[in-house]
Amino acid sequence: MSRVLIPFPDLQPLAVDLAARLNARVAPVGWRRFPDGESLVTLDPQLSGVDVVVVAGLRNVDSVALALRFVAETARELGARSVGLVAPYLPYMRQDTRFHPGEAISAPIFARFLEQSVDWLVTVDPHLHRNPRLDGLFSIPTRHVAAAAAMAAWVQANVPDAILIGPDSESAQWVGDIAARAQVPFQVLAKIREGDRSVRVSLPDPVAARGRTPVVVDDIVSSGHTMIETLKHLATLGLPPATCLVTHAVFSEDAYERLLAAGARRVVSTDTIPHPACNAIAMAPALAVACEALLAERTPSLAAP
Ligand code: R5P
Secondary structure, eight states: EEEEEEGGGGHHHHHHHHHHHTTEEOOOEEEEETTTTTTEEEEOOOOTEEEEEEEEOOOTHHHHHHHHHHHHHHHHHHTTEEEEEESSSSSSOOOOOOOSSSOHHHHHHHHHHHHHHOOOEEEESSSOHHHHHHGOSSSSOEEOOOOHHHHHHHHHHHHHHHHESSSSGHHHHHHHHHHHHHTTTTTEEOEEEEETTEEEOOOOOHHHHHHHHEEEEEEESSSHHHHHHHHHHHHHHHHHEEEEEEEOOOOTHHHHHHHHHHHEEEEEEESSOOOTTTEEOOOOOHHHHHHHHHHHHHOOOOOOO
């Protein structure tokens, strides 16, 4: 088999599904920490001539990044023909400008770190805002997998009378697409962020929402404040309890519990970040299509010259 998929520990279920779709052998990373906190990674040494696909959950990127570099470099040293990365959640994308004097613009710095490590990258719905395209940020080949089709299928199957609510203008890109595919109406609210833990969100239009079940859609729930503010407004409109539908369940601290306490009927996410209660939408099928395309680009054509 000329493909080996190397998953980091937290994304094993997604990785096993992905490996089956890519016809790849699974060879998990051995990763242990010494008492002083330094990492030792160990790979299956049989990597000569193979295409390696590393699957890494980057929710806690600051503690994973160096091990990821060790894995990529070691795979090459052991003879891998190519090393690609599937990072279903791509962190640091929101820090794409200098919000205050002297701050690091982390998104391009992190992009350079990754492209020094791997030959190609596949991710799901990166938070592209002021950098509108992934290939504007990376010089290696990249594929951006959209979760919209899978999320729309979930809405159609589970909340057919939904009205989708996007909490801010940035969410318009996902919400409009999911609503069109699920054939349900949508609204996009306006958000003012006053700090890391303080946001204000405009009121939804009660007439458009009447008779519908609200589903609040966002790409990321981090502190949860954006969703919670929106849930508070929806509660005043006399609508059924809202479902929260999110691509990346980042959930800082107790954000998930606070969403439920704020009145969410249910919180549903894709499996780009593992969460025992809310991962309901599998991204392996779409990730496999993107990986196949990038692996094919690296495979010399068998056609006659
Ligand atoms: C921001 O533009 C994103 O789309 C999300 O709305 C934001 O990251 C959510 O953050 P929080 O959960 O901290 O309000």
